[in-house]
Amino acid sequence: MIYRPQLTSVMSILHRLTGVALALGMVFLVWWLVALAQGGGDYQLVRLVAGHVLGRLVLLGFFVATIYHLANGMRHLFWDFGVGLSLEGVYRGGYLVLAVTGLSVLGGVFLLFFCGGA
Amino acid sequence: MARGQSKREFVGRSLLGRAKGHGAARSGVGHWWMQRLTALGLIPLVVYCLVSFLTLADAELGTARDWLAAPFHAVMMLLLVAVGFYHGALGLQVVIEDYIAHETRRILLLAAMKMLMTAAAALALFSVLRVAFGAGG
Numbered sequence: 680m681i682y683r684p685q686l687t688s689v690m691s692i693l694h695r696l697t698g699v700a701l702a703l704g705m706v707f708l709v710w711w712l713v714a715l716a717q718g719g720g721d722y723q724l725v726r727l728v729a730g731h732v733l734g735r736l737v738l739l740g741f742f743v744a745t746i747y748h749l750a751n752g753m754r755h756l757f758w759d760f761g762v763g764l765s766l767e768g769v770y771r772g773g774y775l776v777l778a779v780t781g782l783s784v785l786g787g788v789f790l791l792f793f794c795g796g797a
Numbered sequence: 798m799a800r801g802q803s804k805r806e807f808v809g810r811s812l813l814g815r816a817k818g819h820g821a822a823r824s825g826v827g828h829w830w831m832q833r834l835t836a837l838g839l840i841p842l843v844v845y846c847l848v849s850f851l852t853l854a855d856a857e858l859g860t861a862r863d864w865l866a867a868p869f870h871a872v873m874m875l876l877l878v879a880v881g882f883y884h885g886a887l888g889l890q891v892v893i894e895d896y897i898a899h900e901t902r903r904i905l906l907l908a909a910m911k912m913l914m915t916a917a918a919a920l921a922l923f924s925v926l927r928v929a930f931g932a933g934g
Binding site: 701712715 | 833836837839840843844847851854855858861862865874878881882885886888889892914917920921923924925927928
């Protein structure tokens, strides 16, 4: 292997990818709000999509992407104040963000697929 | 021109330029600072609205509308949309500037992105207000 990806670079590009995905995914937030205002068939369609297993998977993806971008974004904000910016600190923060994201996968699956309401 | 005056003028302009964020990079620190500021603001907004969404995703129309119509919820949602779209546009701008080398394409894409983000945000904000003021169809 000529180039071995590092945790730091992979997490950096993931921050960008989740950021772009979330910006584009805000279309769904807009759709939900417009359907709430419109009511009737528009809202029923949202419920149908949000209740379907594919819709649930998309929601799970956005949920996990949000948690990752949120946690890693806070890591970036700490760096801006010079906190956790050592080589050791950068890795420790990285593993912490990955752990939080992993927990969010479990939590998201539980809430979206095993909790009746949401 | 006296030497002192010239120096003062130069320093004054430089400081004013710095204060207005017009350094060598033109946009200066304005973009960087707003990205951080909106990020900080989004932490509580995203956490709050995420928890709410998970309990509302499947709700009846009346239940979801009642939730959104409550003043605190409506304002949280308005702030999430406004700050979220602003932060999203700042982020997309960096990505476009980084990857689109062709200048005309880059400028056109930036303009299209900003217009679409503004339009989407306006649509969402208007919808929240419509539900909040009880004028939904």
